[in-house]
Amino acid sequence: MTDQPTQTERIIISVDAMGGDSGPSVVVAGIAKSADKNPKIGFILHGPEQVLRKLVAKRRVLDGRVVFRDCPDVVTMEDKPSQVVRSGKNTSMWSALEAVRQGEAHGAVSCGNTGALMAMSMLRLRKLPGVNRPAIAILWPSRNPHGFNVMLDVGADVRADAKDLLQYALMGASYARNGMALGRPRIGLLNVGTEEHKGRAELKEAHSMIADFSDQANFEFVGFVEGSDIPGNKADVIVTDGFTGNVAIKTGEGTANLIGDLLREAFKYSPLSRLASILAITSLNRLKKRIDPRRVNGGVFLGLNGTVVKSHGGADATGVSAAVKLAFTLAESGFAEKLAARVASTAALAQDAAHSASQSE
Amino acid sequence: MTDQPTQTERIIISVDAMGGDSGPSVVVAGIAKSADKNPKIGFILHGPEQVLRKLVAKRRVLDGRVVFRDCPDVVTMEDKPSQVVRSGKNTSMWSALEAVRQGEAHGAVSCGNTGALMAMSMLRLRKLPGVNRPAIAILWPSRNPHGFNVMLDVGADVRADAKDLLQYALMGASYARNGMALGRPRIGLLNVGTEEHKGRAELKEAHSMIADFSDQANFEFVGFVEGSDIPGNKADVIVTDGFTGNVAIKTGEGTANLIGDLLREAFKYSPLSRLASILAITSLNRLKKRIDPRRVNGGVFLGLNGTVVKSHGGADATGVSAAVKLAFTLAESGFAEKLAARVASTAALAQDAAHSASQSE
Structure with missing residues (x-):
């Protein structure tokens, strides 16, 4: 018999069982997949306890690995973030974040409403000192040797000034090091062209600020990149504001889905193509599988006191399991603490740099 | 023998033979393709006359259908727009626009530097009265019955305020009517979500301005759309600023190219897949063919006194021919005149609307 770690030795992931499109059964199926693959993982599961207990009881692999937190309320996809932060104390989402805040769990996963999750995370976990705007980072299929690029922000905030973009570069580099094991990640700043004279004023300012930090923050700054570089091999981390990033990933996803559907149609066209x-x-x-978004399911909220992974609302068990794995990997690497230290050490320097830049103008 | 129209009865397209990645031979091959398919088309060709005469002489179909304009200089992809507008008088690009300005041609086509072409077009053709920022509109493969959506702006200007977005909606609707024969096009405003409370302030303002104009400008306003709707079937015209639009199309193109390459690799993998x-x-x-960008090659510059089609710099003969066809279709429909009339009639109303909106705040 192998020695199984006890629940206290395990890395505990706090999981919001509610709010996804497919309900708690898919979430429980997802954590069961993770538990099966990874003996070092344990869970705190938030939602209506009676329902959840029944679902968990059906999965032998979850025996003794789940703690329940009974929550009567659910945040729906239609709820406004501003309302939820006021009246959401009894929701499973709130409870899932609370477990991270109290130090009971090493990270949280939710399939629920992104805006509500970000607003609640900011309220309960608070921003890291030195961070103005937290960001959501996702992985995007690319021509990189590791198959994926990091992109941030993809929708935490519709605005970002030059200092925010610098913070995104620092946080993205830290994420690539801890989540993807890249020693010296390549950072690119998204623009409409690669020439330094192009683009909006805040991008030119961010370009010079990020360049100044590349040595001390141990990343390679490849300068401006274009939309075509998001699935490319020029950078490992693509930095942009949340409006542009959100539109870009949705356009890319939509285009990929269209091609997939047309490909299926093409193969159905004739007996010969059906045979093919x-x-x-x-x-x-x-x-x-190579470009399956479920394999890399999970937007990570960066810039908070604690790790929060937003799983796709429509995720199936494989997708939930991927999000849980991501939260586990980041927790195991001590990512939250490393990121906090990195941001703290550079925040002061960034302010100095911005200060001296504004003086020299 | 069929009656061929004479050169004066033809619709004349002014073509910049230089500045593309593949040189003038591809451009001449492209116009020969167009001439072959369309007896009603004639050309003014701009570039080094000796070189061009030799290339044209090889194509029988171009006999008597090309007028040459000798230009010693070429705008390169590296030239800065600001320099080109000062010192570019002897370039083929300048000359191609001049033919439209003088009324000798019904539209211009160039494969050259986009920024330089836009800067020169604004200088020589001038903006339509009532237009603040011209826009570049492209066609994007979509789930629409006609197979493509219009998107604008995709890079004429990195900024756009609410009034500019309203102008884009009006110009895009006019383009969809004349270039795609859609009687009452559906207009969508690109945002990070479809709820009315989402997004930047200028988008909320543009939302209400565009809604106010939908009846008199004869389009259907479907409200906010997301990146996933660009290749979708929710709108025929997607309105956005040039920064977001440029990033979106390049992300979509890059993702499509990545999938295409991976598909080719997949089919090379085994003897069975090669057979398949x-x-x-x-x-x-x-x-x-369904998603081939060459079939719809050509960004149209909207908001100028004259039709300018920007062909892809890397276009082959099929691509050049598609851009020429687009310029021809728009010229034949009297698009430039209709657009000018439309913008003039709504510009005053838009100002009134903006004025009363600012008073009611």
């Missing part, structure tokens, strides 16, 4: 699709099924499945 | 790719080749080619 049968012969090619292994290759096509390999391709599908 | 041979069996599926007709279906795959049909798919490729």
Whole structure:
């Protein structure tokens, strides 16, 4: 018999069982997948306890690995963030964040309303000292050797000034080091062209600020990159404001979905093409896996006192499990503490740099 | 023998033969393709006359259909727009626009430097009365019955305020009517969510201004749309600022290219998948044609006194021919005149609306 870690030795992930499109059964199926693969993981599960206990009881692998927190209320996709932060104390989302805040869990995962989750996270976990705007970072299929780029912000805030963009670069570099094991990540700043004279004023300012920090923050700054570099191999981390980042990922996802649907149509067209699709099924499945968003499901909230992973609202068990794995990897690497230290040490320097830049103008 | 129109009865397109990545031979091959398909088209060709005469002489179909304008200089992709507008008088790009300005041609096509072409077009053709910022509109593969959406602005200007976005909506609706024969196009305003409370302040303002104009400008306003709707079937015209639009199309293109490359790799993987790719080749080619950007090559500059089509710098003969066809279609429909009339009639009303909106705040 192998020695199983006890619940106190495990890394505990706080999981909001409610608020996703498919309900708590998919979330429980997802954590069961994670538990099966990873003996070092344990859970605090938030939602209506009676319902959750029944679902968990069906999964042997979850025996003794789940603590329940009974919450009567649910944040829906339609709820406004501003209302939820006032009246959401009895929701599973609030409770899931509270477990991180109290130090009972090493990270939180939710499939719920993104805006509400960010607003609640900012209220309960608070921003790291030195961070003005937290960001949401996602992974995007790319031509990189590791197959994915980090992009941030993809929608925490619709605005970002030059200092925010510098913070995103620092946080993104830290995430790439801890979440993707890249020693010296390449950082690119998203613009409409790669020439230094192009783009908005705040981008030119951010360009010079990020360049100044590349040595001490141990990243390589590749300068301006374009939309085509998001799925490319020029940078590992793409820095942009939350409006542009959100539109870019949704355009990319939409285009990929359209191509996928047209490809399926094309293979259904004639008996010959149907035969071809049968012969090619292994290759096509390999391709599908390579760019499957479920494999990298999870936007990470950066810049808070604690790790929060936002899983896709429509995630299935595989997707939930991927989000849980991401939260686990970051918790295991001590990411939250490293990021806090990194931001604290550079925040003062960034202010100095901004100060001297404004004086020299 | 069929009656061929004479050069004076033809619709004349002014073509900049230089500045593309592949040189003038591809441009001449492209106009030859157009001439072959369309007896009603004639050309004024701008560039080094000796070189161009030799290339044109090889194409029988161009006999008597090309007038040459000798220009010693070329605008390169590296030239800065601000320099080109000062010192570019002897370039083929300048000359191509001049032919439109003088009324000798019904529209211009260039494969050259986008920024330089826009700066020169604004200087020589001038903005339409009532237009603050011209825009570049492109077609994007979508789930629409007609297969493509219009998106603007995709890079004429990195900024756009609420009034500019309203102008884009009016110009995009006019373009969809004349270039795509849509009687009452559906207009969507790009945002990070579809709820009315979301997004930047100028978007909320633009939302109410565009809604106010939908009846008199004869379009249907579908409200806010997201990046996923750019390749979707919710709107025919997607309105956004040039920064966001540029990043979105480049992200979409890059993602499509990545999927295409991975698909090719997948089909090369095993003998079975290679066989499958041979069996599926007709279906795959049909798919490729459906989303081939060359078929809809050409960004149209809207808001100027005259029609200018920017062909992709890397366009091949098929791409150049598609851009020429677009310029021809718009010229034949009297688009430039209709757009000018539309903008003039609504500009005054828009100012009134903005005025009363600011008073009511």
